[in-house]
Amino acid sequence: MAQKIAGRGRATEGALRDIPRDALTGALRRESVKKNVAAIHVSGKLTLLQRKLSNVLLLNAYDHLITRPKHAIDARTLCLMIGYNSNDMETLKASLRSLAETVAEWDMLDQKGRQEWGVSSLLSYAKLSGGICEYAYSPALAEKLHDPKVFALINLNIQRRFTSGHALALYENCFRFVRTGSTGWWPIDIFRRLMGVDDSAYYENFKQLNAKIIKPAVAEVNKSSNIIVTPEFRKMARAVTDVRFLIKENPQLAMFEIDDGEAMRSSRTYQRLIAVGVGDRLARQWIAEHGESHVAEKLDYVAGQGRVTSPVRYLSAALRDDYSTSATPEPSPEAVEAAARRKAAEEEQARAEAAREAAVAAERRDRSERLARVRAVADSRNPTQRDADRRLFLRRLEGDLERADFARLGWGSALNARAIFAFWEELEPGIFEGIAA
DSSP states (O other), rough: OOOHHHHHHHHTHHHTTTOGGOOGGGGGOOSSSEEEHHHTTTOSSHHHHHHHHHHHHHHHGGTTTTTOOEEEEEHHHHHHHHTOTTHHHHHHHHHHHHHHHHHHEEEEEEESOOOOEEEESSSSSSEOOOOOEEEEEOHHHHHHHSSSSSSEOOOOOOOOTTTOHHHHHHHHHHHHHTTBBOOOEEEEHHHHHHOTTTTTTTGGGGHHHHIIIIHHHHHHHHSSSSSSEEEEEEEETTTEEEEEEEEEOOOOOOGTTTOOHHHHHTSSHHHHHHHHOOHEEEEHHHHHHOOOOOOOOOHHHHTTTOOOOOOOHHHHHHHHHTSSSSSOOOHHHHHHHHHHHHHHHHHHHHHHHHHHHHHHHHHHHHHHHHHHHHHHHHSSSSSSHHHHHHHHHHHOSSSSSHHHHHHHHHHGGGGHHHHHHHHHHHSTTTTTTSOOO
């Protein structure tokens, strides 16, 4: 069944990239869906298209997860967004049934710092009637899915590029760690669970797990997404006991045409944002996160406040705190507390982002100095040595992308920086002395 579904998905994959964004409404116009850590870690057994379905349903419901008991979406639009034939209601029914039968389990700290465990079906119910798909989440799971403190932005344009459910599962589980650079160590049995193969005796053998799951999934993530992952293994005696993935941003992002910025830049809302002084990247981020109509509403609000000293800062606050000209009742204590938590989470995220940017800048300076040192040492060697160095290093590179980048840029290849530094440290011990780590 999984193979049948996947085949249908690939048959309509090309059409997905041509979905007219102006034909979608509300949250579906956004490109990314927030996935809570718990949600990412519970759907390992889902097929590729079931996982995509889960993400699109969450995107559609996200703004009203904790304020509405049920959600609805046009069934044909839903099929089109995930890659089903828009008339294939039987496949859609089977996938919705699978989501309702999938158990979501979370184990995390609550607001008071206490350990909280919970379990729920991924969908509490779903039904198709009159061309509309109606569905709901349990209140407990909806609260976890909407939690702003811990989430990853799953880009639906990237999601559509995956052809393997295991690869998409690996991407979702790794992407939230892109800022820290590593997933941390996962016991092998936990990793099998994340990949949805924990009940397969075949994959209890690490050789089979590595050959059939890890290597193909890593290759597809590195080829099809905005991150590059590198697996590392820890052994006890001769047995592999743990796995972790090193993560870095993919420097070839532009070649994947993931950013649908051209369509967004042609919108009236984008032009208004630029006119008031918002930068290109921030303008596209706001439109993607909040939706074009919501941003336009806040632009109207700011424009109605008369002369504003800093319109960009004012607009940022209006989006963050949802300023409105309409009269609203006094917020409840729960709403005030939720707003305070959201603001604290946003401030923490801003601090983390600033720290990350500082660390990235320092890392780039260090990398630039080290690569310059490598080029200087390499150029000082005779032609025979230089040729031997390049051939020896090329044999260490496993990926086609890495080899192609080295062939083009040589010792200046930033994509291969770590491997280059390790190679030259072995070849010329002390080569990087005097360069700050």
